Amino acid sequence: MPSSTAALLRHPGLMPCLVGRNVAAFSSQVQAVAVAWQIYALTHSAAVLGFVGLAQFLPMLLLTLPAGHVADQFDRRRIVLTCQAIEASAALFMAVGSWEGWIAPWALYVLVALFGACRAFEMPAQQTFLPSIVPASLFPQAAALSSSLFQVACIAGPSLGGVLYGLGADVCYALCAVGFGASAIATASLKFKVSERPRQPATLASVLGGISFLKSRPAMLGAISLDLFAVLLGGATALLPVYAYDILHAGPVSLGLLRAGPAMGAVLMAAILTRWPLNRHAGRAMFLAVAIFGMATIVFGISHSIPLSIAALMVLGAADVVSVMVRGALVQLGTPDEMRGRVSAVNMLFIGSSNQLGEFESGMLAAAIGTVPAVVLGGVGTLVVTAVWMRFFPGLRDLDRLNDIKPT
Template identity: 50%
Template sequence: MAGTTANQMLMVAVGWQMYDLTSSAWDLGLVGLFQFMPALLLTLLAGHVADRFHRGHIVAATLGLQGVVAALLALGSVEGWISRDWLLGVSVLLGVARAFQMPAQQALTPMLVPPAMLPRALAFSSTGQEAAVIGGPALGGFIYVAGASHVYLTCLGLFVIGSALIYGLHYPRLATSREPLSWGTVLAGVHFIWRRKPLLGAVSLDLFAVLLGGAVALLPIFAKDILHTGPEGLGVLRAAPSVGALLMSLVLTRWTLRRWPGRWLLGAVGVFGLSMIVFGLSTSFWISLGALALSGAADMVNVVLRSSLVQLETPNEMRGRVSAVNSIFIGASNQLGEFESGSAAALLGPVVATVAGGVGTLCIALLWIRLFPSLWHRTRLEAPPES
């Protein structure tokens, strides 16, 4: 929670500072692209590392690196040498940290609970994470009023706390991979998902849906130019999807969607696309807020079902590498989606770009029913019997 809060605050501050410096939708999109490229290049290697070494220590190190980034941004803001190029440079460092953090963190969760409790445990874990995602952007937006350096120093403190807590985590060391580093071991996660069509459909669905439908990178533009609010309003808008996600995670902690998980997954993506269309057309702060909250609730259904399918079907010695592939899809849908949103907004305008993305997401959900019928017809959220 400490690390997620800090990361969300950092993203709000970097986005607002970049838009203050350049007033460019293209540059907001580049922030996402510069975070995505290290993830694309390093995540498969990071999955191999997560299967060989202590996953808690890996997560602690990545939080420490993000703390270094926050310290550099604080220093640059105080001394006045923060520039567009500096913000893009630290985005690369954040991408490197996330590349190693996500596979280790995802593969760690199934080691802490019995398999039968995993879907509820993932929903419960998401409750804490979403609480941090709600508080982080809102807190970051309000602190930014006092200056960007204040946000970055707060992030530094939270990253230090998060790193120390996760470093002290103990868990049973089950079977881990001892295979030497090679192209075969690095790509083992890709081969694993490719052979299991329901998994391939679930992770690729998130990639294309959020790639087209995400509008997070454009929130500074909507906040400032369309909804006419300041950094505190941006913080609230940024937190709104997590409010919906938090409420949905509480529901999923109590009631697991074990029946027809594929249909729930595809339906949730359709709702996400509809909410993006409403957000893009809205000129009311409150309607926009509601649409973003609905998108977060739909996305939480997607996250819990997809994560449960991946973790339930993957043996422990493969979880790091399989989680790495899942992380690439997630990173592509988020960071590359921010670049797509920024470039589309620069070409078409933010409203047209957001509405077109929402329509595209609806089309993807319908197309995936035809392309991945095994996902649509999946009847139970449980590991399939061994063949």
């Protein structure tokens, strides 16, 4: 094991940070599965599943930028701790309501919206922890390790949630309450130096300060917008049920493997980057990764073989991790501490919106021109965007060592 990896694992503040983030992510995944199953069982309406997503997305859309301002004005640990405590209490409330049988669809909508609001405040503050805990020389490996654990949570959470739902929704929600509570305890145990930041009034200029900051940092803006368009255009995963049933003629087990494909590739790549960090030519590696993402999307689009389709999705997920790691290093290491909350909020808003809009775009385009042409066109569009961004963002293209990034 390289000495830098050993030093990373021995770092005293890293494990509480990783536990606080990834156990909460795991609990959110379990909860999402339980809510979807329960509300469908209560209503037998497919439309309500869309409304559940909308109930969580709208508070995040409306509150993320103001939450970034709050993260730059107040104690970020206290913000995250408060949000996780609310999430634990809400999950416990859902468990009791499900156990006693009085929880109704409207209550689930309200609680999901509450979780969306909590996540809007929790995530921008939480994303500032890692660069405050580990030195810049270890940040790329720490980010890769965090990404690996996050992908594991994204794989294990839905799987375990589906299994536990057989025992009842109350069991799932009780597990979520324990998970959010454990995350709160881990967050409370974090110890790192808090920089003195001057308080600013909540003006429009301050709330939108993250956007203004990014406009003056072309490399950072290029990284965020490149990732946004890649996810927006390459949203093949939204069409996996169509591929599984109508193109690959497979059953639900194969659909589960297809859904797990990107996360499996992401875990493998994150493990590789944790052991062998990206030390040179980071900008070119990001552009290459996004180009591979586009090519893997095209291969998946034209594939009629289940093993080839799963392999293409694994490559897609692995390439995405490289892009995410470079973007994360630029955003967190290249941003002054007093701006990290607002810049993280903009980053979260852009990437979160691209996931939602990417699914919408893929579905609408598939309905208009067909499933295979829509996916292939999305992959080609990703390649075109990559070529254009290399031309217009030379600072990102020429980015070399991630641990040399400094706030400007």
